[in-house]
Amino acid sequence: MxxxxxxxxxxxxxxxxxxxxxxxxxxxxxxxxxxxxxxxxxxxxxxxxxxxxxxxxxxxxxxxxxxxxxxxSGVAPKRKISEWLADFSIAGLIGLVVLLVVLGLLVAGIMLFTSAVGWKALMGVDGTRPILTVAAIIATLAYGGGLIFSALYSNEGKFEERFRMAREIFLVFSGVFATIVGFHFGAGNNGTGGAGGVENVQQLELDVRRGAKPGELELSVTGGTPPYTVTTTGTNIKTISPAQHDRSPIVIGITREDPEKSSTVSFSVVDRVGTKKQIEPKREVLDALFGGLSGAGSGAGGGG
Missing domain, CATH: 1.20.1270 (Substrate Binding Domain Of Dnak; Chain:A; Domain 2)
Structure with a gap:
C-alpha cells in the first residue's frame, strides 16, 4: 500500500x-x-x-x-451558479438586471416604433432622430443611475469616498444628458429663426423648363426642406390642385382652356418649414409649350 x-x-x-x-x-x-x-x-x-x-x-x-x-488551460471543473454569483455584490447584480431590462425596453421600443412608421421612415434623419434621442436618454439615465447606485451603496470604502465617486459620475452623465437634450431641441428648431436670430435653412431656388412630353413643364426646386407644396395658377389654363412633392424636378401638366388665347402660368412653392417662393416661366418656355401665345413674364418672382 x-x-x-x-x-x-x-x-x-x-x-x-x-x-x-x-x-x-x-x-x-x-x-x-x-x-x-x-x-x-x-x-x-x-x-x-x-x-x-x-x-x-x-x-x-x-x-x-x-x-x-x-x-x-481551461480544463478545470465547471463552477456552480452559486459560485459565479458569489463574485458579484448586490449592487452589481442590480446593475446587471437594470442593464438587461434597459436593453429589452430599447429593443421593444424600436420594434414598436418601426412597425408604426415603417422601415422606409428610418432612411431619413427625421425618422431616426426619435429612436436615437430616446435610446440615448434611457441609456444615460439607466447606466448613470446604476453607477451612482453602485458607488453609494457599495460595501467598500468610507461613505465620504463613495459619495465623492457618485458625485463625479453624476456630473459626467448630467453633462451627457444635457448635450443630448440640447441637440434634440436644437435640431428640431433648426432653420425656424428666432427673434434676432439667423436664418439657417437654405433659401429656395426655382427654375422652370419645358418637360420631356408635350404639355408638360419641369419645375426644379433646390434648397429648403422637403416635402414641397406646389400651387399652380395662371390665366387661360385648366385648374390644377395644390400637391406635395418629395423630390425635384417636379413634372406638371399644363392644359389651356382656349387654344386661341394667350396663357400665363405661375408656380408657388412652400417647403416643410414654411419657406415660400414664386416663379413664372420665361416667355420662351411658354412659347415652346403653347406655340407662341404665352403672354408670359420674363422671369422669377420674389420669395415670401
Whole structure:
C-alpha cells in the first residue's frame, strides 16, 4: 500500500513535469517549471528516506499545482451558479438586471416604433432622430443611475469616498444628458429663426423648363426642406390642385382652356418649414409649350 502511494505520487509529478515543459514560453504554466523541479528533488529525497510525512506535503503541493494548470488551460471543473454569483455584490447584480431590462425596453421600443412608421421612415434623419434621442436618454439615465447606485451603496470604502465617486459620475452623465437634450431641441428648431436670430435653412431656388412630353413643364426646386407644396395658377389654363412633392424636378401638366388665347402660368412653392417662393416661366418656355401665345413674364418672382 505504501509503495503504491509512492508510485501514484511519482506519476503525478512526472505528468505535471511533462505538461509544464510542453507549455509555451512566457506563460503562467511554464513559470511553474522551477517549482516542479524542486518537488522532484524533494520527492527523490523523501522516497530514499521513506519519509511519509514529507510525501504527504509533496502530494498536497503537486495537487495544488495541478489545479492551477487545469484552471489556466481551461480544463478545470465547471463552477456552480452559486459560485459565479458569489463574485458579484448586490449592487452589481442590480446593475446587471437594470442593464438587461434597459436593453429589452430599447429593443421593444424600436420594434414598436418601426412597425408604426415603417422601415422606409428610418432612411431619413427625421425618422431616426426619435429612436436615437430616446435610446440615448434611457441609456444615460439607466447606466448613470446604476453607477451612482453602485458607488453609494457599495460595501467598500468610507461613505465620504463613495459619495465623492457618485458625485463625479453624476456630473459626467448630467453633462451627457444635457448635450443630448440640447441637440434634440436644437435640431428640431433648426432653420425656424428666432427673434434676432439667423436664418439657417437654405433659401429656395426655382427654375422652370419645358418637360420631356408635350404639355408638360419641369419645375426644379433646390434648397429648403422637403416635402414641397406646389400651387399652380395662371390665366387661360385648366385648374390644377395644390400637391406635395418629395423630390425635384417636379413634372406638371399644363392644359389651356382656349387654344386661341394667350396663357400665363405661375408656380408657388412652400417647403416643410414654411419657406415660400414664386416663379413664372420665361416667355420662351411658354412659347415652346403653347406655340407662341404665352403672354408670359420674363422671369422669377420674389420669395415670401
Amino acid at each position: 505504501d509503495e503504491e502511494k509512492w508510485k501514484n505520487l511519482e506519476a503525478l509529478i512526472t505528468g505535471l513535469d511533462k505538461v509544464v515543459k510542453a507549455a509555451a514560453v512566457n506563460t503562467r504554466t511554464r513559470s511553474l517549471a522551477d517549482r516542479v523541479t524542486a518537488l522532484q528533488s524533494d520527492f527523490a529525497s523523501a522516497r530514499a528516506s521513506g519519509d511519509a510525512t514529507m510525501r504527504d506535503h509533496i502530494e498536497m503541493a503537486v495537487q495544488e499545482l495541478w489545479a492551477n494548470v487545469e484552471r489556466w
